[in-house]
Amino acid sequence: MSESASPSASAAHDAVVAAALDLFAEQGFEATSVEQIARAAGVSRSTFFRQFGGKDDVVFADHELLLDMLRDYLGRTHENPWIAVRDASIKVYRHFAADPELARRRYAVVRQVPALRDREIVSVFRYERLFDEYLRHALPGLDPLVAVSFAAEVTAIHNHVLRRLIRETKRVPPSVLRAALDESLERFGVHPDGSVEHPDDVVVAVFPRRMPAAEVARRLRSELPG
Template sequence: MDQPTSRGSAGPAPFRLAVARSALELFAEQGFDATSVDQIAAAAGISRSTFFRQFGSKEDVVFADHTALLDQARELLARPHDDPWLAVCEAAGLVFDHFAADDGLAELRYAVVNAHPALRDKELVTVFRYEKLFEAHLRYTLPALDPLESVRFAAAVIATHNYLLREFMRGARPVTRAQMRDALDDVRRLFGVFGGPAEPSPDGRQEDVVVAVFPRSAARSEVMAAVQRMLDTPP
């Protein structure tokens, strides 16, 4: 029997995720191309017409939660924030939290997507939507920012998030929310926009301040490497 559905911003509807799980289980067992919409509908206990009203295609059901997740991320970024850079990282963390909440479904999705080139292509398009959302947020909240910096930061956040999420999804190693947060904090440090307090040294003293001067033409990688060498040099 068909069940009522909702597309509210509170999160992906349980009904939609249940249908997605049924589809992914069939895709993993039979293969994506060999699985029909009628089989998915039967396994999920819905009609064929309901399936197409909700998802549109077999490809869409694989990424059923991303529409809602993008809406959640957009709503989070629309709130007032003291730190737009941190807000972008929090939006990325929201996506990780969703997938980490049901690692069985996440691993199943990873296996299905990586077995089918068309799904990998669709995944790239979905990832790009998050990247454009993050970039647009920075450009709107920081109008004086060089647009290239917003592109770079959004891309770095997405790349860091996706690397750790894939590690989690394929079961390569456990990845916690705290590890994701620390990795995204490192991205903010890399871009010089980490606004947290200075950390004291192990003996309780405040760390020394390192001041470096570089020509404006110096490449970012050269600056970062030089600063890292200075930080690694004993006082």
């Protein structure tokens, strides 16, 4: 959910999404009209189009809000860009985990409509591209292959845990995703626990061989005085 949205605006937005998903489930996506959605949600047709654009946009409205939120979050200064990407993924997961039933209803609609499945693939790629572009900007000199690989792995792990949340009846808390993403950080040799605790006039640092050179440089700059 967008951090800038007011509670009343968020509630109105959620009401339209919920009404649309109910209708899609009852009578099918293709058979449901915008007029029916607007009437069920208690809004005018013009208000619906102003907020969403089309009925397929209702299904993916949360993604637009979340991507805007992440652009704002990643646009800030972060001490550790790798952790910023991890935390961005967790922010998205927390949104869906807050109402898993709604996420399950959305998933059921998308699964039944090929055009929506195709659009979902595009939505997933937008997260991956955002993470990739952020890392390249935050870590000048980072091998583009490393950036895109990490972005793809974070996105894939996120989607795997999210599917567990949707398909299972028991809780899948954000801590499950965080643990999996921390393992990914370790595989890339950039886990935050590797910082130097007692810097002195002479610094001897040992880094994993697999750690990207740009991350080695970033850590050395953060530890050396001046």
